[in-house]
Amino acid sequence: TLEGFFQSNKQEAVADGKSYSKWGGFIEGFAEFDPLFFNIAPREALSMDPQERLFIEACWEAMEDAGYTREQLAVRHNSRVGVFAGITKTGFDLYGLDLWRKGAQIFPHTSFSSVANRISYLFNLQGPSMPVDTMCSSSLTAIHEACEHLYRGECELAMAGGVNLYLHPLSYVGLCANQMLSIDGQCKSFGKGGNGFVPGEGVGVVLLKPLSKAIADGDPIHALIRGTSINHGGKTNGYTVPNPTAQGELIRSALERAGVHARTISYIEAHGTGTELGDPIEVTGLTQAFRKDTAD
Structure with a gap:
């Protein structure tokens, strides 16, 4: 580990080029x-x-x-x-x-x-x-x-x-510089108080x-695997900002390609970074895609 890479105060950590996060889901014996x-x-x-x-x-x-x-x-x-x-x-x-x-x-x-x-x-x-x-x-x-x-x-x-x-502390420092990591070690996906993700x-x-x-x-x-689809969100309000319309179209494409009715889906593994910006956009994309099959 890099001595002194952690600083608990978020603002000071970002200003000093340190990490305000020290949590993660790590593989033992990696x-x-x-x-x-x-x-x-x-x-x-x-x-x-x-x-x-x-x-x-x-x-x-x-x-x-x-x-x-x-x-x-x-x-x-x-x-x-x-x-x-x-x-x-x-x-x-x-x-x-x-x-x-x-x-x-x-x-x-x-x-x-x-x-x-x-x-x-x-x-x-x-x-x-x-x-x-x-x-x-x-x-x-x-x-x-x-x-x-x-x-x-x-x-x-x-x-x-x-x-x-995550093999080097600088990975954490870089993510914290972009203020992507959680400040309390918890990823509150689609929940209240989401402030970032925890590396895994x-x-x-x-x-x-x-x-x-x-x-x-x-x-x-x-x-x-009944079907797969990929796309890119194109130009949005920021480089890391997702595009709800593009996400909805992608999910819709995958459903139609696979011949699957949205109402029959019982489980979704989402991106869910636990941020106030990304999570609502992801829900919006899913809603747009599912709405063509069901109003539930």
Whole structure:
């Protein structure tokens, strides 16, 4: 940790280039990794961003859950397996300069492309392999891209997901400079008194393939993706200000593409940053999209 990075007074913290937040949902043991299991040299593993190492482990676990081995992927899917990794955070590389000055033979680096490409290399997967950074929607966009590539026949199976770690205090300082973080460590999504979000870490990967092939192959099926859509809000009142009309049109597009009636939806995972600006806009977008199907 960076000594003295925290300042409890919000105004003073912003003025002094410090963080007024010290809370988060953190992954315990995030740096634990068995490099030899994945045939990676220990010295090389030390320089790899922990996000990359976590994503490797998550992909392996997804393969185990699906009942696949690397050999089966090569035989049953001709290695035409895509990898789509949502990742948006840097920070690990910021430790490099001090280590280099101290003479350490460790060179921390963050490479978004390596997060996806390392999986393709380790498992000998020859489908599309790409990172996706669309900020908060990175992992969802990675799944969308995976679905699109499957539709077009550019891969027979896809690993898709995301990883997010806050590895350096400057990530907090930067978010606080934009006054995005909660001042009390609580994210009050769609609630009274919302003053920002609380950073959270996580990693997750799913294996995707067309339903007919999954049934034919006897795969365990956890869920069905009926449709995905993406867009951008365009120019609004500010760079971080969402567009309720664009959000409504996007949700509507996804519903129509999937052939789903809004009234049948029982669960929504929202952005919900717990801010007075963003949350009402998100509700407005959802309302506009749902209103075409129901007045409830």
